[in-house]
Amino acid sequence: MTIATRKLGTSGPEVSAIGLGAMGMSDLYGPADDAESIATLHAAVDAGLSLIDTADFYGSGANELLIARALKERRREDVVLSVKFGSRRTPDGGFQPVPYDVSPAAVKDRLAYSLRRLNTDYVDIYRPARLNPDIPVEETVGALAEMQAAGFIRHIGLSEVGADTVRRAAAVAPISDVQIEYSLLSRGPEASVIPTLRELGIGLTAYGVLSRGLLSGHWTATRHLSAGDFRAHSPRFQGENLQANLRLVEALGRVAERLGATTGQIAIAWVAAQGQDIVPLVGARRRERLAESLAATGLVLDADALAEIEAAVPAGSAAGERYAAPLMATLDSER
Template sequence: MKHVTNIKRRRLGTNGPEVAVIGLGAMGMSDLYGPADETESVATLHAAIDAGVNLIDTGDFYGSGHNEMLIGRVIRERRREDLVISVKFGSRRTPDGGFQPVPYDVSGPAVRDRLAYSLRRLGTDYIDIYRPARLNPQIPVEETVGALREMQEAGWIRHIGLSELGAATIRRAAAVAPISDLQIEYSLLSRSPEESIIPTLRELGIGLTAYGVLSRGLLSGHWRPDRELSGNDFRAISPRFQGENLQANLRLVDALGRVAERLGATTSQVAIAWVAAQGDDIVPLVGARRRNRLAESLGAADLLLDQAALDEIERAIPRGSAAGERYAAPMMATLDSEK
């Protein structure tokens, strides 16, 4: 197993912040992946920062604000200027913890309102990267980005980010204001961004922060087919975790595990390192909720994959070989990036 030594840094896009080559996604500490230990979550956040990770990604709807408050506890104990906090907004929740089946609220007034609440929960006077979580087809992306630009000019946000948008919409957004990065699912099992999105980002000088790099645990090497999932665990309804799809995907993971063994690394480290190896403009986000999983994930920063290793990984998990979509059909329909 590889261990991180001196974590490298990359810049998010032409005008974005400099961040560690691996970032930390905090969603699972509050939501959608079953129960989490709050004390361990705080310890994991501190451990990540101590290891040199400065990009922490959250959403105002993760745990209906709980995730921001959790991160806010950590911010108060650290040097704020050392951190890059990325926040998504727009999704609407229900009192029982569900999601409202309505389009994302990314209007101009919503930008200002949701930002105000996030600043208060995080206990900070600015957010480094603020981004809509999804597109609302009824609201022009120019309106959303225009409002974000106003908040940037006022000093409440440092950079404007995007999430899950297709190439044409990215171009429209970038015509309104400079964009630091696009956040999108990208992994060995989810490679659709390679078709038109990544080339567009590179043409425009926009970085990519990749979430789901372990395909929500599938590529971790720790998933077992008989694992029981709680009712609020998103994977209980994810197509890739169901029946024959799961069996087929785990066979791919087994093949990747054999490659990892030959490289002297773990399966998850190879999966993360593969994403990082796709370009210096790409930063993988890992969703570690515990310090031991964080340490394993950060070991990917020291794993250098030469062309022979990349070719071997490609043979283990060929492009397009994943069984099942990454979301259930209703959620897939909300993704501008898939159109």
Template sequence: MATILSRRLGSNGPRVSAIGLGAMGMSDMYGPADEQESIATLHAAIDAGVTLIDTGDFYGSGHNEMLIGRALKERNREDVVISVKFGARRTPDGAFQPAPADTDPVAVKDRLAYTLRRLGTDHVDIYRPTRLNPNVPIEDTVGAIAELIQAGYVRYVGLSEVGAATVRRAAAVHPISDLQIEYSLISRGVEESILPTLRELGIGLTAYGVLSRGLLSGHWSADRQLTPGDFRAQALPRFQDENLKANLALVDALREVARSIGATVAQVAIAWVASRGPDIVPLVGARRRDRLSESLAAASLVLSDEHLSAIEAAVPAGAAAGDRYNAQLMAALDSEG
């Protein structure tokens, strides 16, 4: 695998690998996963130099944290920066309960207690609410995390899917390491006001969805049948009907550019996000070692100005068909307000 350099998450955050691993798919959302392969993939990532692992306490209703905890028993905990989102609520059958997120100060501390036990660790490196709860001031949520930092249970405050105004309010309470938000060739809304605000305040960006849930992986096809439990079929308009055909046409155009560079579609899509600035860390959601190896090779891919022009000609800003999420989920995004 390629040598992975490091980047700092903003002026106040930790130094992490220039590509991180998002572990959600190992437990949730994309259908069944092989647990042993998931652990092997986590080990392979750490051995390759990946130091940032992202999870959520609601991924698999705690399963994802327990999975990471088991994997880390065979590695040095201090070699890994663990980022945890909290706040989404589930029912016993695995369904998500309607918004708003559970982010009041009491919930913050309660949920962290369970996270620490599941991970088998005495601290979380970055702790972040998964969504803004409009009924709970962000100042209160960040203040509760700040108290956990003072107590030694958390190292850094992170944010997720919030807009520029909320970022400013949060940063006025406590230094923020990074904002986690979707950012890819076909999801570029962050560029308008959020990214400039982050840079003004010295806050990093961890980009999830850099392959747009697999759409930009180069491995998707129009006739692919999604397995039961895969939320892309119901919740993501870009995977539906005519939208999917239009988006795969963009991928075909990107494939031609990737061939000219001597890389895969996935590698070009990841490298493009990384090229947006040294304050941006792409998260890849590999569930298998072969996909991980492909993704991490993007770390050594240098895109010239000519390459970047060709990539953006193939996939122009705003070219995607369909919103990021369905209407209900979009309404819960402060970042889209």
């Protein structure tokens, strides 16, 4: 199988048509398995998947170190590393309260540590994970542009920002892409963010395309979540919300069966079908899940299939917010 490529905006890099989000390999989704994670990263790169997304706060740096170990055995030029910064951790593994540190000084400081942990001279795309309302986005992007001019980053990205912020940022420096949650259960970006990105020639990398596993077809109402799994506190995984969302997944599963695919593959293919300027990120932590996700790149959804999927999971049908209220309040994209 050959993975097609897509270009992230007019100024961004050409990447595989599907990317790998590495967060779950080190953090927030329960116990980690470094050996399987490295094997999965190797399998991804060997299959032609080039875009790997991480953050300096995933596992308090452990995720970057893990990726560096995996890439020691692969060519750096075959990988497009997308790195987020800004969130702060505590020694016990928790997160410090917002606001995020995206000051110009933090841009340079956090980048220095990421370069060392990733064992690389440059990051392909560097982006703030969230914004700080007390720090103008122009200041953050200005510092990123300095690092780009110095050769330490190749492209500037953003994450979870609204249309107005995108315009302000793009007035300072070219933006390759905006990373934002986008799936059959999270359709918010369609209102203003996606139209603005297309107007400005900016790509979109969609995370959460399987809605943290809900749309995978593998989730059950009785699944036990460990203390370190943030989904235990996510509204969409609670009580009646979970039951309602699983009914939507069951409906999607019936469509997938008729189309000869898995539920997760249909969910991924739907996101990819929303435009050539959109690259879905999958959070596969194991090789078998990666293989399932990669097969989605070969699915072609015609108008009838898209209509059937839309009928199974209509826009706005998700039960519960995608984050708990305190985290929702930090999202510029939701304002």
